[in-house]
Amino acid sequence: NRLMNEIILELYKQNYAISNLAPFSESFYRCYGYENAIYEKMYELNPAYLRLFKPIKEGKIVREKWKDSN
Numbered sequence: 001n002r003l004m005n006e007i008i009l010e011l012y013k014q015n016y017a018i019s020n021l022a023p024f025s026e027s028f029y030r031c032y033g034y035e036n037a038i039y040e041k042m043y044e045l046n047p048a049y050l051r052l053f054k055p056i057k058e059g060k061i062v063r064e065k066w067k068d069s070n
Contacts, residue, residue, distance in 0.1 A: 004032050005032075008032060008033070019034075020038070021034060023036075
């Protein structure tokens with residue numbers, strides 16, 4: 001409870017209008033004023049329709065070590 005109140009106060013001080021969560025429990029966060037505003041929509045289509053699209057063959061892959069990324 002203290003942690004959530006501290007986070008909400010800090011967001012207010014930093015002038016954040018919204019914050020986005022991936023909640024484990026919507027009812028838990030609802031107690032703190034959060035409401036689910038992002039919903040997911042899933043579409044299914046017949047894979048045969050994708051055969052009409054030709055793959056784009058441009059670009060390249062470069063493999064390097066992280067330390068050499070500059």
